[in-house]
Amino acid sequence: MATIVCYDIYGNAVPVAAESITFRPAVYGIYIENSQILLQKQPETGLWHPPGTMLTASDTPTQVIRQYFRQLVGLTPAIGSLLFVEDQYFLDEARRAWKLSAMYYGLERPLTTATALIETDETNPTEWIPLANLQRDQFQFGYEAVQAGKLQQKL
Numbered sequence: 001m002a003t004i005v006c007y008d009i010y011g012n013a014v015p016v017a018a019e020s021i022t023f024r025p026a027v028y029g030i031y032i033e034n035s036q037i038l039l040q041k042q043p044e045t046g047l048w049h050p051p052g053t054m055l056t057a058s059d060t061p062t063q064v065i066r067q068y069f070r071q072l073v074g075l076t077p078a079i080g081s082l083l084f085v086e087d088q089y090f091l092d093e094a095r096r097a098w099k100l101s102a103m104y105y106g107l108e109r110p111l112t113t114a115t116a117l118i119e120t121d122e123t124n125p126t127e128w129i130p131l132a133n134l135q136r137d138q139f140q141f142g143y144e145a146v147q148a149g150k151l152q153q154k155l
Contacts, residue, residue, distance in 0.1 A: 006089040006097045009044055009140070016097040021089070026100045027061040028052030028142060029069055030083055030149035031107040035131050037146060038073070040124040047140035050104060051126060061103050069107060072126060080106030083152060084145035104145035106152050 002018040028050040031038040039048040053068055055061065062079045070076045084104040091097055131150060136143045 004089055004097075004099075006091050008091045009042060009093075014091055016089075016091070021097040021099050023099045023101070025055045025061065026052060026088075026102045027055060027065045027068075028102060028104045028145065029065045029077065029107040030104055030142075030145055031069065031073075031077065031109075032131065032149050032153050033109060033128075036128040037131055037134070037149070038126060039129050040126050042124060042140045045140060048129065048134075048138055048142075049124075049140040050142040050145060051124075052102075052104075054100065062105065065105055065107070075110065077107035078110055080108055081152065083148040086144070088141060102141075104142065104148070106149055 003015040004018050004021055005013045006016045006021070007013060029038075029052055030050055038051060040051050041048055051068065051072055052065060055064055066076050066079065082103060083106050086102050086104075088100040088102055089098070090100070131146075134143075134146065139146075
């Protein structure tokens with residue numbers, strides 16, 4: 001029986017039987033504006049990650065990330081390029097094993113709208129964080145995608 005190493009939210013490696021892993025695509029947005037990036041904090045670890053979610057079978061990545069950000073900041077972002085793709089093997093809170101194929105898209109504010117965080121009772125707090133302050137050890141996941149987004153901004 002083949003095993004795959006999955007990681008819990010604390011980074012602990014857990015061997016899991018390959019046949020018990022569920023595959024799901026996920027999409028995240030890299031939203032940089034005024035030398036800051038919009039990030040969410042994982043409550044248990046206090047680490048940052050880009051905002052996003054898993055997809056269902058009928059979802060398209062761009063459709064889902066636009067809707068997610070509309071709920072988060074009150075605007076529908078313009079979708080830029082696909083910045084980064086990675087596979088993540090993790091255990092959720094219920095100890096279910098997942099293989100996520102995570103897609104990170106660059107997002108931009110439409111020219112005629114302002115960005116404001118919407119008050120929600122989200123379990124993952126969302127904040128604007130200065131890009132200059134970010135270090136790899138502050139991230140739950142998505143650090144490489146943020147770096148790709150920073151490079152895209154400079155072009």
